[in-house]
Amino acid sequence: xxxxxxxxxxxxxxxxxxxxxxxxxxxxxxxxxxxxxxxxxxxxxxxxxxxxxxxxxxxxxxxxxxxxxxxxxxxxxxxxxxxxxxxxxxxxxxxxxxxxxxxxxxxxxxxxxxxxxxxxxxxxxxxxxxxxxxxxxxxxxxxxxxxxxxxxxxxxxxxxxxxxxxxxxxxxxxxxxxxxxxxxxxxxxxxxxxxxxxxxxxxxxxxxxxxxxxxxxxxxxxxxxxxxxxxxxxxxxxxxxxxxxxxxxxxxxxxxxxxxxxxxxxxxxxxxxxxxxxxxxxxxxxxxxxxxxxxxxxxxxxxxxxxxxxxxxxxxxxxxxxxxxxxxxxxxxxxxxxxxxxxxxxxxxxxxxxxxxxxxxxxxxxxxxxxxxxxxxxxxxxxxxxxxxxxxxxxxxxxxxxxxxxxxxxxxxxxxxxxxxxxxxxxxxxxxxxxxxxxxxxxxxxxxxxxxxxxxxxxxxxxxxxxxxxxxxxxxxxxxxxxxxxxxx
Amino acid sequence: xxxxxxxxxxxxxxxxxxxxxxxxxxxxxxxxxxxxxxxxxxxxxxxxxxxxxxxxxxxxxxxxxxxxxxxxxxxxxxxxxxxxxxxxxxxxxxxxxxxxxxxxxxxxxxxxxxxxxxxxxxxxxxxxxxxxxxxxxxxxxxxxxxxxxxxxxxxxxxxxxxxxxxxxxxxxxxxxxxxxxxxxxxxxxxxxxxxxxxxxxxxxxxxxxxxxxxxxxxxxxxxxxxxxxxxxxxxxxxxxxxxxxxxxxxxxxxxxxxxxxxxxxxxxxxxxxxxxxxxxxxxxxxxxxxxxxxxxxxxxxxxxxxxxxxxxxxxxxxxxxxxxxxxxxxxxxxxxxxxxxxxxxxxxxxxxxx
Numbered sequence: 001x002x003x004x005x006x007x008x009x010x011x012x013x014x015x016x017x018x019x020x021x022x023x024x025x026x027x028x029x030x031x032x033x034x035x036x037x038x039x040x041x042x043x044x045x046x047x048x049x050x051x052x053x054x055x056x057x058x059x060x061x062x063x064x065x066x067x068x069x070x071x072x073x074x075x076x077x078x079x080x081x082x083x084x085x086x087x088x089x090x091x092x093x094x095x096x097x098x099x100x101x102x103x104x105x106x107x108x109x110x111x112x113x114x115x116x117x118x119x120x121x122x123x124x125x126x127x128x129x130x131x132x133x134x135x136x137x138x139x140x141x142x143x144x145x146x147x148x149x150x151x152x153x154x155x156x157x158x159x160x161x162x163x164x165x166x167x168x169x170x171x172x173x174x175x176x177x178x179x180x181x182x183x184x185x186x187x188x189x190x191x192x193x194x195x196x197x198x199x200x201x202x203x204x205x206x207x208x209x210x211x212x213x214x215x216x217x218x219x220x221x222x223x224x225x226x227x228x229x230x231x232x233x234x235x236x237x238x239x240x241x242x243x244x245x246x247x248x249x250x251x252x253x254x255x256x257x258x259x260x261x262x263x264x265x266x267x268x269x270x271x272x273x274x275x276x277x278x279x280x281x282x283x284x285x286x287x288x289x290x291x292x293x294x295x296x297x298x299x300x301x302x303x304x305x306x307x308x309x310x311x312x313x314x315x316x317x318x319x320x321x322x323x324x325x326x327x328x329x330x331x332x333x334x335x336x337x338x339x340x341x342x343x344x345x346x347x348x349x350x351x352x353x354x355x356x357x358x359x360x361x362x363x364x365x366x367x368x369x370x371x372x373x374x375x376x377x378x379x380x381x382x383x384x385x386x387x388x389x390x391x392x393x394x395x396x397x398x399x400x401x402x403x404x405x406x407x408x409x410x411x412x413x414x415x416x417x418x419x420x421x422x423x424x425x426x427x428x429x430x431x432x433x434x435x436x437x438x439x440x441x442x443x444x445x446x447x448x449x450x451x452x453x454x455x456x457x458x459x460x461x462x463x464x465x466x467x468x469x470x471x472x473x474x475x476x477x478x479x480x481x482x483x484x485x486x487x488x489x
Numbered sequence: 490x491x492x493x494x495x496x497x498x499x500x501x502x503x504x505x506x507x508x509x510x511x512x513x514x515x516x517x518x519x520x521x522x523x524x525x526x527x528x529x530x531x532x533x534x535x536x537x538x539x540x541x542x543x544x545x546x547x548x549x550x551x552x553x554x555x556x557x558x559x560x561x562x563x564x565x566x567x568x569x570x571x572x573x574x575x576x577x578x579x580x581x582x583x584x585x586x587x588x589x590x591x592x593x594x595x596x597x598x599x600x601x602x603x604x605x606x607x608x609x610x611x612x613x614x615x616x617x618x619x620x621x622x623x624x625x626x627x628x629x630x631x632x633x634x635x636x637x638x639x640x641x642x643x644x645x646x647x648x649x650x651x652x653x654x655x656x657x658x659x660x661x662x663x664x665x666x667x668x669x670x671x672x673x674x675x676x677x678x679x680x681x682x683x684x685x686x687x688x689x690x691x692x693x694x695x696x697x698x699x700x701x702x703x704x705x706x707x708x709x710x711x712x713x714x715x716x717x718x719x720x721x722x723x724x725x726x727x728x729x730x731x732x733x734x735x736x737x738x739x740x741x742x743x744x745x746x747x748x749x750x751x752x753x754x755x756x757x758x759x760x761x762x763x764x765x766x767x768x769x770x771x772x773x774x775x776x777x778x779x780x781x782x783x784x785x786x787x788x789x790x791x792x793x794x795x796x797x798x799x800x801x802x803x804x805x806x807x808x809x810x811x812x813x814x815x816x817x818x819x820x821x822x823x824x825x826x827x828x829x830x831x832x833x834x835x836x837x838x839x840x841x842x843x
Binding site: 036038039040041042046048085087088089090092125127128147149169171172173335 | 558560562564565566567568570595596607608609782784787788
């Protein structure tokens with residue numbers, strides 16, 4: 001063999017050796033980390049995992065295993081499905097039990113088997129409820145309960161009745177509807193999270209006020225601008241205008257004993273917009289007029305011993321005036337004459353009338369007023385300011401602001417102990433209760449009947465308020481008779 | 490030959506210059522979260538906005554994200570709801586809310602479109618008290634050889650605890666200063682009918698107080714890996730002398746916060762980005778990953794960071810006489826009350842003698 005062949009062969013061997021050098025296979029490892037629990041509550045855990053590698057993965061599934069034991073037997077599997085790209089992933093479960101220890105690990109299903117990340121230990125949180133608002137209201141009130149770690153199956157109870165849970169925001173705010181009331185107004189509020197009961201410190205107070213409709217008025221008479229008074233268990237209403245269109249001279253009586261309306265004999269003539277207070281009534285007009293000043297009546301009557309007694313005539317016009325008995329005196333104020341601020345006092349013992357100082361604002365017979373102790377309270381129909389007049393000194397003082405509807409008047413005001421019940425002004429269904437000791441007003445259950453009517457008469461017996469209602473002119477039908485149990489549920 | 494030369498010259502003069510248009514890709518409107526809760530009394534605010542395409546300010550506006558449900562939840566499950574303020578996109582905690590040391594906090598966001606976001610939990614670590622603050626005037630060279638930047642550098646002295654790893658973040662509170670004017674130099678306006686530009690000295694007022702209305706927030710960050718357990722004296726703030734601030738006395742407030750490792754990293758990268766000078770050695774600008782995650786799409790880029798931190802605050806009164814270098818003072822030839830925001834009453838807590 002010549003040297004040139006040896007040289008070529010050697011060169012070929014070198015070249016083959018050079019180009020046929022082995023390519024070492026590099027194996028790419030995939031790391032899986034259970035990074036962090038980024039959200040943990042009573043039932044929910046949100047876990048962050050991360051796949052760390054330099055190339056795409058061909059994972060048929062990835063996610064997390066959650067188990068009550070470290071061996072991960074019977075785990076909750078949070079499956080996030082296929083995965084190609086490395087990076088972060090978040091898994092969430094909401095099927096955990098409160099105050100329980102769990103173990104969490106991430107997983108990834110690769111072609112060569114399932115790979116797990118590190119194990120984290122978590123303990124789910126305990127729920128708590130801090131308070132709720134509003135703390136009073138009628139059936140159906142929407143309340144908000146603030147707390148923490150409420151689970152999705154959290155239940156709310158008012159008393160022993162379950163409330164409808166509308167929503168739970170951020171597991172810390174429950175919106176629920178107050179269920180039907182029980183037998184008491186003040187009820188405990190309880191939150192049940194899984195099987196843990198949390199009793200709130202404050203109680204929910206149902207607004208009270210139960211209306212019952214009695215038999216309608218027996219005739220088609222609809223009293224407007226009428227008088228009414230009460231004698232024991234007998235309620236009287238009459239005069240005024242029938243349906244607001246013709247002067248009425250009838251007076252009717254309702255007996256609590258017989259539960260019937262009967263007409264009584266009234267020896268006088270019809271009076272429109274007369275005043276009535278206690279057992280006294282009078283004034284008004286004999287005809288209906290626009291300004292109420294035509295044909296004023298000076299009649300003055302008292303009901304006693306089941307009969308009507310005519311007293312000496314009034315010395316002043318008293319059409320559309322408000323009146324009340326206070327401290328052995330009858331007061332008649334405002335009305336259609338003058339500027340509506342004149343005030344007169346009738347001393348019952350002496351039978352003497354006397355003009356007294358004017359009232360601070362104009363009033364008429366529809367003004368909301370109520371009595372407590374030796375004071376009569378009148379509500380300014382324009383500003384809703386409440387002023388009281390002292391029965392002894394006859395001085396006025398400011399009390400507060402009325403929170404309810406005044407509309408065009410005719411709201412009733414009844415005092416029962418230290419509570420004043422008011423409401424049902426024209427076209428209003430609102431009822432309010434004033435704690436006269438604290439000056440705090442609270443809403444009561446609204447009047448459930450037709451608001452297109454006005455109060456024709458109000459009577460009180462045995463802590464029940466009886467209200468005779470006349471539908472407005474355009475509303476057909478007889479007068480309705482309702483009874484309100486102001487503290488009933 | 491001359492003809493050819495003329496043709497060539499003609500061609501040169503009529504050759505067109507085609508302007509080079511830079512085509513910027515349409516930027517995503519990324520949700521941006523900015524805010525923190527601290528151990529100070531509230532309210533603490535979180536701002537939600539949407540980023541827009543980089544370029545002229547007219548190409549897109551940074552839009553506030555309004556009517557979102559925003560809440561801060563702690564590691565015990567307590568949730569505080571944030572209410573949107575009159576400034577759209579800004580949500581505030583109740584005034585009685587303050588973060589607690591040892592508790593971690595997460596920000597929860599639900600947008601109107603139903604998308605939900607959460608921050609990673611941020612642990613509130615204790616922060617060492619600022620023992621004292623000191624300051625000195627410094628002069629910084631600029632590209633303009635005739636005008637260097639002059640200002641005051643504030644140093645904080647504190648002892649770093651040795652038993653824990655600390656990451657510090659310093660911010661400036663709202664500064665306030667004595668505004669010195671020269672009402673005796675007031676002159677009538679040039680269009681005055683009888684005495685244009687004539688002297689008309691005013692009796693009042695030469696000194697007022699002014700609170701800084703809005704200033705770009707500067708901050709500093711540090712980790713204790715180089716000084717764990719040691720007493721420190723670190724420069725944490727620089728207040729530029731604009732010719733008015735240091736004419737008499739300036740009150741600076743330094744807030745020293747202890748933040749998480751992740752927050753420190755985020756702030757350090759932000760610091761790097763905002764200090765880019767445009768040189769070839771600068772790091773390329775980039776979106777910095779924050780700690781907000783979309784629960785609907787974990788790969789969605791959300792900008793910003795939710796920080797929970799404990800705070801130590803201290804004030805320092807900077808006196809003009811203690812400054813070695815100062816900017817040439819600006820003259821206000823008028824009543825100092827004519828400066829917007831100036832008042833005769835000192836700001837709350839003004840007590841330079843303390």
